[in-house]
Amino acid sequence: MYGKGLKPLSIATVATLAAAFSLVFFYAPLDADQGFVQKIFYVHVPLAIVALLGFVGGGVAAILHLRSGDRRWDARSYVAIHMSVIFGVAVLITGAIWAKASWGHWWVWDEPTLVSFLIVFLLYATYYPFRYAIEDPERQARYASVFAIAAGAFVPLNFMAVRLSESLVHPRVFATAEGGLPGSMMLTFLVALAGMALLWVTLVKLELTAKSASGQLSRLRRALDAPAESTRPPSRVAPEVS
Amino acid sequence: MPALPLDEAGKYVAGAYVVFMALILIYVAIMAVKLQRIERELRELASFVEAAAGDSGAQSRHHPARPDAGARAQGSQSSSVRPSGSGGRADDV
Amino acid sequence: MSAFAAILAKDLRSELRTLRSLAAMVLFSVTTFVIFRFGLDRTSLDGSLAAGVLWVTLLFAAILGINRLFVAEREEGGFDAIRLAPIDRTALFAAKAAALFIYLAALEAVAVPVFALFFLDSAAPLAPLVAVLLLADLGLAATGALISSMAVNSRARDLLVPLVLLPLVVPLMIAATGASEPLLELGGPAYDRFGTWLAVLGLYDLVFLLVGYAVFDFLLED
Numbered sequence: 394m395y396g397k398g399l400k401p402l403s404i405a406t407v408a409t410l411a412a413a414f415s416l417v418f419f420y421a422p423l424d425a426d427q428g429f430v431q432k433i434f435y436v437h438v439p440l441a442i443v444a445l446l447g448f449v450g451g452g453v454a455a456i457l458h459l460r461s462g463d464r465r466w467d468a469r470s471y472v473a474i475h476m477s478v479i480f481g482v483a484v485l486i487t488g489a490i491w492a493k494a495s496w497g498h499w500w501v502w503d504e505p506t507l508v509s510f511l512i513v514f515l516l517y518a519t520y521y522p523f524r525y526a527i528e529d530p531e532r533q534a535r536y537a538s539v540f541a542i543a544a545g546a547f548v549p550l551n552f553m554a555v556r557l558s559e560s561l562v563h564p565r566v567f568a569t570a571e572g573g574l575p576g577s578m579m580l581t582f583l584v585a586l587a588g589m590a591l592l593w594v595t596l597v598k599l600e601l602t603a604k605s606a607s608g609q610l611s612r613l614r615r616a617l618d619a620p621a622e623s624t625r626p627p628s629r630v631a632p633e634v635s
Numbered sequence: 636m637p638a639l640p641l642d643e644a645g646k647y648v649a650g651a652y653v654v655f656m657a658l659i660l661i662y663v664a665i666m667a668v669k670l671q672r673i674e675r676e677l678r679e680l681a682s683f684v685e686a687a688a689g690d691s692g693a694q695s696r697h698h699p700a701r702p703d704a705g706a707r708a709q710g711s712q713s714s715s716v717r718p719s720g721s722g723g724r725a726d727d728v
Numbered sequence: 729m730s731a732f733a734a735i736l737a738k739d740l741r742s743e744l745r746t747l748r749s750l751a752a753m754v755l756f757s758v759t760t761f762v763i764f765r766f767g768l769d770r771t772s773l774d775g776s777l778a779a780g781v782l783w784v785t786l787l788f789a790a791i792l793g794i795n796r797l798f799v800a801e802r803e804e805g806g807f808d809a810i811r812l813a814p815i816d817r818t819a820l821f822a823a824k825a826a827a828l829f830i831y832l833a834a835l836e837a838v839a840v841p842v843f844a845l846f847f848l849d850s851a852a853p854l855a856p857l858v859a860v861l862l863l864a865d866l867g868l869a870a871t872g873a874l875i876s877s878m879a880v881n882s883r884a885r886d887l888l889v890p891l892v893l894l895p896l897v898v899p900l901m902i903a904a905t906g907a908s909e910p911l912l913e914l915g916g917p918a919y920d921r922f923g924t925w926l927a928v929l930g931l932y933d934l935v936f937l938l939v940g941y942a943v944f945d946f947l948l949e950d
């Protein structure tokens with residue numbers, strides 16, 4: 394049962410995010426270098442960290458799928474990656490806004506974390522056409538798990554390589570992450586991070602519950618020999634959950 | 636780099652937070668559509684089951700319990716919003 | 729003869745006989761160099777530009793070979809044969825990766841001297857470049873064999889390989905060009921962070937060889 398615990402989880406998410414945003418605007422001090430613009434950091438970086446952890450989580454779920462053969466792990470892996478890709482879109486857009494405000498351009502190659510993230514995002518974006526290209530559902534699930542594992546191994550390698558490639562002379566744009574954060578900023582950041590993490594978990598659970606409900610409906614339909622639904626064919630990409 | 640004046644910086648910060656909220660709300664909207672579809676499917680299934688059980692209800696007076704009765708009994712598990720007739724049918728068969 | 733050696737020998741023999749992949753890869757590389765000469769409007773290259781042209785060309789040529797790596801297995805039922813045979817299935821992965829490595833090395837044995845002929849002033853960078861090439865080839869071989877084995881069983885297989893492989897080899901390319909760029913400087917080869925880049929290449933190779941080895945069994949299940 395996927396829906397269990399969704400209510401307390403959503404409440405916790407709303408509470409934490411509300412607390413986080415309040416801290417951002419009423420408690421956290423103004424940054425000496427970047428001024429008010431630095432506040433974007435509290436949304437952009439937690440989203441990025443949670444998205445990356447989500448990708449790795451998708452890889453772990455994939456390992457469990459291959460080892461157990463239980464298709465539910467494939468569904469979890471798919472939804473984890475799916476949610477992290479959506480969070481990834483948010484990371485890239487907020488990153489671009491931050492770059493424009495800090496540096497005057499919508500995209501900068503100087504910020505290695507953002508660049509690494511773009512590459513990771515591009516890789517995981519190929520997850521969908523990859524799944525779509527494999528027709529047999531059982532094989533699709535297996536291959537998708539292999540992809541998720543290889544991609545999960547790729548994430549740290551990629552970050553390392555991009556970070557090494559940056560010129561040692563050129564200043565970092567988002568210097569907030571470097572050097573210690575003052576305590577009040579760190580507190581705000583941690584609360585925001587917790588909020589984003591809760592948001593990710595809640596949305597993943599929500600999606601799994603919806604998928605499960607659809608899956609149960611299909612199962613019911615089959616058991617009753619009811620006529621097939623006229624409007625929408627089953628998705629060729631997303632795994633069926635039942 | 637020099638910090639932007641507050642009114643200009645405010646727009647960018649607001650933009651970032653708005654994008655974040657918008658993405659969440661778009662996702663909620665997509666989930667709402669999915670929920671609608673599930674509700675519609677459930678409704679269709681329920682009327683199908685009612686119709687089918689209506690026929691067999693007429694026949695069961697003359698015939699013993701039919702083999703797919705078990706499936707129908709499973710199928711008539713319904714939410715509390717449904718009329719009580721459907722709950723009663725499970726007992727008939 | 730071990731399964732690994734048998735498969736490898738079969739692949740190399742068939743490639744030598746027909747030379748289909750290798751010839752295409754070499755011709756593609758040389759023609760691409762010519763296109764770059766005109767596209768960039770340069771007759772000599774150095775530093776980052778040289779590294780970029782060389783590695784992008786090699787990468788795209790590699791994709792030609794990677795696309796074809798498992799075609800014979802698919803068409804002639806090689807996958808079923810491996811499944812039925814009482815051997816370690818990862819022998820297929822190892823053999824294919826090794827074959828790909830050899831093709832890439834053979835490609836570079838021709839394409840890199842041609843590149844030097846077209847664009848470089850001296851052949852001095854070529855010796856240290858060999859180390860970079862070999863390590864990069866290993867990484868390309870591992871990921872190429874892995875992706876190719878999945879793509880071959882799908883629709884639009886020749887689209888899938890470039891699509892998925894390219895982002896996956898970005899760290900490899902970063903390291904390869906990072907190491908090559910100082911080697912190709914105008915004043916003669918420099919070795920800025922050469923050891924670091926080689927270490928990154930080595931790490932990449934290790935990770936993907938391990939991943940390929942660990943998951944390949946699951947790819948052949950049916």
